[in-house]
Amino acid sequence: xxxxxxxxxxxxxxxxxVGVISLLTGSRAEAEDIVQEAFVxxxxxxQKVSRYESPEAWVRLVAVRLAANRHRDGNRFTQLxxxxxxxxxxxxxxxxxxxxxxxxxxxxxxxxxxxVLHYVCDLSVAQVADTLGIAEGTVKSRLSRARDALSDxxxxxxxxxx
Amino acid sequence: xxxxxxxxxxxxxxxxxxxxGDFDSVLTAARSRKRRLTAGLTVLGAAVVVxxxxxxxxxxxxxxxxxxxxxVPTNLVAPPQVSEQPNPAPVVKAGPLTLTSxxxxxxxxxxxxxxxxxxxxxxTFNLASAAKPDVPLYTLVxxxxxxxxxxxxxxxxxxxxxxxxxQYTSAGPYTLxxxxxxxxxxxxxxTLSGAKLCGLVTVK
Numbered sequence: 001x002x003x004x005x006x007x008x009x010x011x012x013x014x015x016x017x018v019g020v021i022s023l024l025t026g027s028r029a030e031a032e033d034i035v036q037e038a039f040v041x042x043x044x045x046x047q048k049v050s051r052y053e054s055p056e057a058w059v060r061l062v063a064v065r066l067a068a069n070r071h072r073d074g075n076r077f078t079q080l081x082x083x084x085x086x087x088x089x090x091x092x093x094x095x096x097x098x099x100x101x102x103x104x105x106x107x108x109x110x111x112x113x114x115x116v117l118h119y120v121c122d123l124s125v126a127q128v129a130d131t132l133g134i135a136e137g138t139v140k141s142r143l144s145r146a147r148d149a150l151s152d153x154x155x156x157x158x159x160x161x162x
Numbered sequence: 163x164x165x166x167x168x169x170x171x172x173x174x175x176x177x178x179x180x181x182x183g184d185f186d187s188v189l190t191a192a193r194s195r196k197r198r199l200t201a202g203l204t205v206l207g208a209a210v211v212v213x214x215x216x217x218x219x220x221x222x223x224x225x226x227x228x229x230x231x232x233x234v235p236t237n238l239v240a241p242p243q244v245s246e247q248p249n250p251a252p253v254v255k256a257g258p259l260t261l262t263s264x265x266x267x268x269x270x271x272x273x274x275x276x277x278x279x280x281x282x283x284x285x286t287f288n289l290a291s292a293a294k295p296d297v298p299l300y301t302l303v304x305x306x307x308x309x310x311x312x313x314x315x316x317x318x319x320x321x322x323x324x325x326x327x328x329q330y331t332s333a334g335p336y337t338l339x340x341x342x343x344x345x346x347x348x349x350x351x352x353t354l355s356g357a358k359l360c361g362l363v364t365v366k
Contacts, residue, residue: 019178043192119167
């Protein structure tokens with residue numbers, strides 16, 4: 001019975017969570033791995049987490065942290081082998097690469113987390129601060145910097161459409 | 163900035179639409195991870211046991227043989243020393259006093275005491291409780307040949323001294339009469355002259 005409940009939960013929230021995490025990682029394939037890992041960690045805790053007011057918030061938080069960890073580990077790896085030429089290999093799973101996505105990928109990970117949780121997950125500033133364990137003022141300043149950085153890409157896109 | 167929010171949500175929706183999840187693989191991964199965790203804990207427990215068994219011999223005390231010319235102090239353990247302390251007051255050792263009919267006596271009954279050392283002694287003896295041999299209860303006067311008033315006993319009263327006794331000595335044996343009011347129990351009978359000899363008398 002518990003497995004069926006978890007299966008329904010997975011069907012309902014896994015795709016959207018992949019979409020959210022894709023904006024953090026810049027790669028849908030990597031996002032799928034991360035979300036899969038988050039759900040694997042949910043399985044042994046499902047009885048407890050299912051009684052939470054918002055179980056999807058638990059999985060989302062795990063996935064967001066996993067994405068941040070991978071990003072940090074990836075940076076360390078890059079620094080370790082910084083003498084090797086950085087070659088960008090496009091992910092065949094990512095067929096959409098717009099200006100906005102590229103601009104988002106250019107933001108620091110902490111700023112990206114704030115943007116995604118606020119604009120995509122519809123969390124308030126206070127909720128974002130609580131989720132990430134930072135001050136509300138920090139959330140606001142990061143959102144401000146993100147808007148400035150992303151406005152260029154939006155303007156460019158508007159010019160293209162004009 | 164509503165455009166930004168709409169664009170970001172549209173981007174997330176597009177990614178979500180392209181995603182392909184597999185719930186069964188999630189379950190499989192979770193279960194195999196649990197099995198690995200259980201196996202790991204089992205191996206860890208076994209390693210702890212093996213480690214403990216290996217550590218026990220190392221906890222045995224080191225041998226105490228000193229190392230010659232060792233630059234550091236060795237584990238030499240000083241043997242215990244025994245010092246002899248002289249006894250300040252020599253105790254008179256009580257020797258055996260041979261008593262016949264000393265068991266199952268009744269109060270007022272008679273007992274015959276003889277001296278193994280064959281030494282000549284007076285006719286007086288001390289009777290004390292076996293539990294408190296240092297507290298004399300009665301002075302017993304043995305039977306003196308030709309004296310019909312003997313044998314008899316006198317209760318010892320603390321603070322009083324100077325009792326009259328027959329001037330008779332012998333190497334024994336002496337016939338003694340126990341006091342008539344003597345309670346049942348074990349008593350120690352000792353000589354009052356010469357080397358101290360004692361024996362036990364039981365009154366029923």
